[in-house]
Amino acid sequence: MKIIVTGGAGFIGSNFIYYMMAKHPEDKIVCYDALTYAGNLETLENAMGNANFKFVRGDITSRAHVEAFFAAEKPDIVVNFAAESHVDRSIETPDIFLRTNILGTGVLLDCCRKYGIKRYHQVSTDEVYGDLPLDRPDLFFTEETNLHTSSPYSASKASADLLVQAYHRTYGVPATISRCSNNYGPYHFPEKLIPLMIANALADKKLPVYGTGENVRDWLYVEDHCVAIDLILRKGRVGEVYNIGGHNERTNLQVVEAILQELDKPASLIEFVEDRKGHDRRYAIDPAKIHEELGWVPATSFDAGIRKTIQWYLAHKCWWQNILSGDYQKYYERMYGKRTKLEYAK
Ligand code: NAD
Numbered sequence: 231m232k233i234i235v236t237g238g239a240g241f242i243g244s245n246f247i248y249y250m251m252a253k254h255p256e257d258k259i260v261c262y263d264a265l266t267y268a269g270n271l272e273t274l275e276n277a278m279g280n281a282n283f284k285f286v287r288g289d290i291t292s293r294a295h296v297e298a299f300f301a302a303e304k305p306d307i308v309v310n311f312a313a314e315s316h317v318d319r320s321i322e323t324p325d326i327f328l329r330t331n332i333l334g335t336g337v338l339l340d341c342c343r344k345y346g347i348k349r350y351h352q353v354s355t356d357e358v359y360g361d362l363p364l365d366r367p368d369l370f371f372t373e374e375t376n377l378h379t380s381s382p383y384s385a386s387k388a389s390a391d392l393l394v395q396a397y398h399r400t401y402g403v404p405a406t407i408s409r410c411s412n413n414y415g416p417y418h419f420p421e422k423l424i425p426l427m428i429a430n431a432l433a434d435k436k437l438p439v440y441g442t443g444e445n446v447r448d449w450l451y452v453e454d455h456c457v458a459i460d461l462i463l464r465k466g467r468v469g470e471v472y473n474i475g476g477h478n479e480r481t482n483l484q485v486v487e488a489i490l491q492e493l494d495k496p497a498s499l500i501e502f503v504e505d506r507k508g509h510d511r512r513y514a515i516d517p518a519k520i521h522e523e524l525g526w527v528p529a530t531s532f533d534a535g536i537r538k539t540i541q542w543y544l545a546h547k548c549w550w551q552n553i554l555s556g557d558y559q560k561y562y563e564r565m566y567g568k569r570t571k572l573e574y575a576k
């Protein structure tokens with residue numbers, strides 16, 4: 231089986247590649263990634279020597295390049311993680327979100343139609359459902375919840391989901407979609423809440439909490455997300471949407487306090503700052519469908535996961551300090567600058 235993993239140099243895609251290489255060593259994996267500011271080839275260093283792994287630099291919005299790539303690689307499965315993923319950036323510059331998340335998905339779907347694949351999987355987000363009120367803890371997102379987006383990021387992800395469903399219905403593209411809650415774990419880019427707070431606390435810098443810190447996110451350890459996607463690829467029903475989440479709801483303030491406590495740092499580092507525009511109040515997934523149909527249950531509780539994550543950041547300071555200094559962006563040139571280009575490289 232040959233699997234294309236787009237966006238595999240980012241947070242979840244790289245964790246997925248490592249998970250799949252360990253779980254299904256017989257499969258061939260080709261990572262296709264543009265290496266935007268969020269893509270880091272150092273993250274894939276431990277995969278590079280594996281004969282069943284290949285990295286190709288490319289942009290999912292570049293139709294000719296993606297077509298040539300599909301023609302050369304002839305994948306069985308495509309798992310699309312490639313996206314602009316940071317809500318705050320989407321509020322600053324929506325355009326790139328529309329291009330990558332919507333048009334890029336369209337290019338991949340066209341190539342799947344043209345070259346034929348066994349499965350296209352779209353990695354989506356619970357943010358497509360909008361938010362829930364803070365005073366209704368009884369409410370959860372199910373797969374039937376209406377799409378109701380708040381940010382340019384979530385609107386672009388919802389648009390991509392609609393395109394995937396349209397290509398399935400109209401052209402019969404064998405597609406599945408997963409909508410997962412907030413992930414955390416190794417290789418999380420230090421602009422997102424958890425790694426940013428860990429890095430700042432370690433440097434005794436202020437921890438910027440938006441608004442009152444009462445917004446709620448439903449946190450899932452990244453490996454549990456990878457297990458769920460693998461199950462959907464192997465046993466999920468084509469044309470279906472699967473929600474993924476483990477009932478680990480925490481307010482942002484609770485998350486930040488847990489990090490401070492684990493690192494033995496004072497609460498005085500917390501600084502309340504101006505709220506995010508359109509800030510979603512609460513996300514909460516009902517995972518009944520994936521549990522009942524595919525037997526998925528998360529293995530890692532929030533308390534265990536946050537401890538593991540902090541230990542990982544302590545043990546891999548070079549990885550995130552390289553990112554903060556900007557040095558990681560020079561890695562590609564060092565590794566690949568002088569290598570021969572593959573035949574479909576443009
Ligand atoms: P990330 O920002 O860490 O990684 C995104 C990757 O995509 C990077 O390696 C980047 O270089 C690559 N990329 C961006 N634009 C590209 C393009 N035009 N062509 C090819 N590659 C491109 O993101 P992440 O947090 O790993 O999220 C991965 C996917 O999972 C996204 O689709 C996101 O919407 C979804 N998701 C994320 C979360 C979360 O908590 N992080 C939760 C649910 C769903």
Ligand code: TYD
Pocket residue numbers: 316317318412421422423424426438439440441445446447482506
């Ligand atoms: P983030 O990690 O950006 O994920 P998302 O917006 O996709 O849920 O943010 C998680 C929550 O943390 C969100 O409610 C915004 C909040 N937040 C802060 O309070 N301070 C910060 O510096 C960041 C990056 C996020």
